[in-house]
Amino acid sequence: MTQTVFCRKYQQELEALPFPPLPGKKGQEIQASVSKQAWEEWQALQTRLINEKHLSLLDPEARAYLNDQMERFLDNRETDRAEGYVPPAQ
Template identity: 30%
Template sequence: MSRMVNCQLLKKEAPGLEEVPHPGELGIRIYENISAEGWRQWMDRLTIIMNEMQLSTADPRALEIIEQHMTGFLFGEGEEGQMPAGFQPPPAKK
């Protein structure tokens, strides 16, 4: 039976993550308050943010930006986490 959490992103009770997804206190906070589905949604958003902003995880400043977007998206804190300015989703497949 999976662990249930009251997901702050989805605003409902849902199955939680199987392990802490990020180092440090932020990772523990995510583990305790974000569901597996909420984390999947963040991973999709992260891909868009990294591509649009041309971020590299090898750059320490990029990691700070990613964490700001992570807390903005998952917890609604700060002004980050939204779609990057000018983002245009690809056209729907026919």
């Protein structure tokens, strides 16, 4: 049986993450309040932001920026867009 969670992004019960996506308390909070679908969508946006903005995850400012963007995305607030990104044709 699939575990579900009330997703803070989609405001409905959806499939839960099988394990915390980050270490520590933050990862546990995300697992308890973010669906698998929302987390996968965040990972896609995060990848685009890293690539398009040439971010280095070794840079503390880049990590803080991505953490802020993650919170904004999961709370349905406006996030930065990757300039030049063209979604694939459906």
